[in-house]
Amino acid sequence: MTARRWVYLVPGRDNVATAVQALAPGDRVELEFVGSVTIGEPIAFGHKFAVTTIEAGADVVKYGHSIGQAIRPIQAGEHVHVHNVAGRRGRGDLRRTSRGEGEGG
Amino acid sequence: MAELGFWGYRRADGRVGVRNHVAVISAMDLSNSVARKVCSLVRGLVPILPHFGRLLLGADAAQHVRTLVGVGANPNLFGALVVSLEPDSAARIATGLKEAGKPVEVLDVQGAGGTLHAAMAGARVAGKLMQQASVLRPEWCPLDAVTLGLKCGGSDTTSGLAANPVIGEVTDRVLAAGGSVLFSEQSELIGAEEALRERAVSRVAAEAILGAVSRMEELAFQHGVDVRGINPTPDNIAGGITTVEEKAFGSLAKSGTKPIQGVVPYAVAPPRPGLWLMDSSGPAIELMAGLAASGATVVIFSTGVGNPAGSPIAPTLRVTGHPTTATAWENIDFDASGVTLGNETVAEAGERLFHHLLRVLSGELTKCEVFGDEEFAISRLGETL
Numbered sequence: 001m002t003a004r005r006w007v008y009l010v011p012g013r014d015n016v017a018t019a020v021q022a023l024a025p026g027d028r029v030e031l032e033f034v035g036s037v038t039i040g041e042p043i044a045f046g047h048k049f050a051v052t053t054i055e056a057g058a059d060v061v062k063y064g065h066s067i068g069q070a071i072r073p074i075q076a077g078e079h080v081h082v083h084n085v086a087g088r089r090g091r092g093d094l095r096r097t098s099r100g101e102g103e104g105g
Numbered sequence: 106m107a108e109l110g111f112w113g114y115r116r117a118d119g120r121v122g123v124r125n126h127v128a129v130i131s132a133m134d135l136s137n138s139v140a141r142k143v144c145s146l147v148r149g150l151v152p153i154l155p156h157f158g159r160l161l162l163g164a165d166a167a168q169h170v171r172t173l174v175g176v177g178a179n180p181n182l183f184g185a186l187v188v189s190l191e192p193d194s195a196a197r198i199a200t201g202l203k204e205a206g207k208p209v210e211v212l213d214v215q216g217a218g219g220t221l222h223a224a225m226a227g228a229r230v231a232g233k234l235m236q237q238a239s240v241l242r243p244e245w246c247p248l249d250a251v252t253l254g255l256k257c258g259g260s261d262t263t264s265g266l267a268a269n270p271v272i273g274e275v276t277d278r279v280l281a282a283g284g285s286v287l288f289s290e291q292s293e294l295i296g297a298e299e300a301l302r303e304r305a306v307s308r309v310a311a312e313a314i315l316g317a318v319s320r321m322e323e324l325a326f327q328h329g330v331d332v333r334g335i336n337p338t339p340d341n342i343a344g345g346i347t348t349v350e351e352k353a354f355g356s357l358a359k360s361g362t363k364p365i366q367g368v369v370p371y372a373v374a375p376p377r378p379g380l381w382l383m384d385s386s387g388p389a390i391e392l393m394a395g396l397a398a399s400g401a402t403v404v405i406f407s408t409g410v411g412n413p414a415g416s417p418i419a420p421t422l423r424v425t426g427h428p429t430t431a432t433a434w435e436n437i438d439f440d441a442s443g444v445t446l447g448n449e450t451v452a453e454a455g456e457r458l459f460h461h462l463l464r465v466l467s468g469e470l471t472k473c474e475v476f477g478d479e480e481f482a483i484s485r486l487g488e489t490l
Contacts, residue, residue: 003446003447003448004446004447007266007445007447009266018262018266018345020263020266020445020446020447021446044345045345046261046262046263046344046345046409046427047262047345048262048345048347060347062351062354063265063351063354063355065296065297065299065300065350065354066296066350067296067347067348067350067351067354068347068348068350068351080347081342081345081347082342082347085347085348086348087296087347087348087349087350087351088296088350089295089296089322089348089349089350
């Protein structure tokens with residue numbers, strides 16, 4: 001097997017992929033189900049980029065599950081991290097109950 | 106093909122250890138200095154040095170004693186010298202060890218007339234225990250005699266991509282052989298509730314598991330905390346983990362794919378073999394003390410950016426999926442970075458890690474054991490009087 005540069009865990013369900021080598025603007029990434037994505041900004045090792053447009057408020061999906069929601073619209077190829085994603089859980093600041101809506105439990 | 110197993114030490118209570126230690130267990134911080142002195146006089150002793158232990162209240166007091174008894178009864182110990190300031194607190198722990206069939210000696214500093222007198226008396230009896238222990242030879246034991254504890258720390262995205270899925274393969278194999286596995290740090294399972302519910306063996310087990318996760322989230326709320334300020338931690342975030350939910354799915358991967366039997370409280374042994382969630386706070390030192398007290402005889406601990414800790418009782422195998430950490434960070438036993446980079450499959454690395462585990466069970470030392478990167482602390486629940 002040759003060294004890969006990104007990992008797209010659950011093709012067709014995840015809307016992010018993870019860089020396992022640093023990616024640069026202009027890099028073309030080929031993804032199962034999605035096709036070709038052009039990287040729009042530097043993505044550091046271990047960091048995520050969007051594989052499709054993610055609307056503000058929409059789930060960010062990795063491992064086939066929601067890992068939070070976009071707090072503003074995200075373009076394909078854009079860095080996805082704490083500046084544009086918020087987790088829904090453990091949010092004492094929002095004073096939600098532990099039985100958050102739609103999260104099971 | 107050789108039957109899968111390891112060279113272990115079968116104890117009076119039927120459990121099997123992968124090491125043959127003699128420990129000096131200090132019942133409280135007041136006697137730690139004597140315990141240290143004894144360990145400096147007798148080579149090879151394992152010191153167990155808790156902080157606190159005096160004037161604890163209620164559940165805090167019970168947990169302190171239960172943890173020290175559980176650690177003393179761990180199959181990796183041949184026996185122990187229990188040290189305390191006065192005889193009652195020492196006896197409370199020694200009784201628990203005797204009930205587990207462990208050779209135990211007791212030392213109280215007040216009765217001995219001071220720290221130097223106590224240290225000499227302790228060294229004489231601990232020395233005898235060391236000689237008795239040295240006569241034992243391990244016997245070939247099947248894998249169902251293993252209790253494996255799991256931890257991840259200093260995590261980054263390689264933990265979820267590589268290290269933890271690879272550990273999950275080993276978890277599945279230990280369980281398939283009839284062994285037990287304990288995973289924990291349920292504050293880092295917040296967001297993964299559906300996945301946990303699907304794997305619970307029963308509705309009762311599911312409620313217990315989700316209750317344990319929910320309790321940790323409530324704890325954050327009670328403190329008015331936005332968990333995002335605490336978990337993921339700054340090193341997690343720098344490594345690419347964005348939310349506690351993302352960390353949860355990465356963390357859960359080390360528990361493999363098999364059913365979860367239920368929840369055991371901190372420092373309580375599971376009632377039957379299988380995969381169990383131990384209810385515990387996340388930080389490594391207090392968590393591993395709980396795992397050792399619950400009977401874990403070996404720990405596999407993944408890290409992304411680097412975390413050196415190990416248990417003084419249970420040999421701790423450090424695993425990373427980060428290519429730089431695997432070479433630049435010295436406290437790593439197993440390199441799973443080939444999986445991150447796509448050079449190796451999770452199954453291939455899992456097979457390698459499984460065989461490394463077998464060697465550790467049979468006596469191969471881990472980096473933590475060699476360099477002494479071991480620490481001990483018992484989880485606290487409240488204030489002391």
